[in-house]
């Protein structure tokens with residue numbers, strides 16, 4: 001299954017991913033209410049108890065992983081950090097440092113991809129190991145300790161970390177509560193968790209949802225990224241699932257990042273009002289293990 005399914009029509013997706021399975025809300029344990037079907041036929045649903053949005057019914061995860069997370073998913077070009085990602089990663093490292101006692105500098109980067117964060121954090125004095133559902137040669141070249149697989153299934157043989165980072169990873173996993181509970185086991189008391197996800201309550205995604213509801217978009221609900229995203233978080237729903245896994249939420253922010261191709265003054269103008277309204281494009285949440 002070499003060819004990417006991204007952007008392909010519904011018929012191609014349904015031919016490649018045949019089975020569908022129902023998903024219950026991991027917090028409320030109840031079936032969600034469907035509210036939309038995207039342009040590729042993926043079904044979007046919302047928990048009537050807590051408001052968490054996710055795909056249900058969805059393709060079996062193993063089929064999805066085989067179809068999506070192939071060698072093309074992390075191109076070699078991702079090995080290098082562009083200046084925009086570099087600034088974001090440095091901001092995340094500063095956030096992690098703020099929530100950790102001095103001298104505690106071991107991290108696990110879940111879903112380490114091409115290893116850009118492993119490399120940058122290593123240069124900043126952190127000791128970072130990584131996992132990924134499919135390890136890349138680029139990550140191997142960092143020399144970090146790496147484990148392949150889904151976090152809840154990896155045997156760490158007693159290895160523990162001061163911090164665990166999920167950066168644009170949690171929304172791809174079959175069971176985010178199981179991932180976070182495993183992260184809680186891997187950090188001792190006083191350890192820290194960083195979760196970065198797209199912000200479903202951000203201005204940009206809300207605008208696109210409105211356009212999709214009003215049928216103003218040709219590829220409706222494309223902004224959910226439902227081929228590889230199984231869960232769609234807001235600051236509130238993310239905080240709830242992190243707390244359910246046994247963490248105390250310390251800080252959650254919705255940074256407006258500088259982007260290639262957008263004049264710097266646009267970002268500067270939007271930053272304050274969007275961050276104050278918690279409507280920036282992503283959520284970065286820091287939590288401590290009690």
Ligand SMILES: [Zn+2]
Nearest residue numbers: 025028047050
């Ligand atoms: Zn729920």
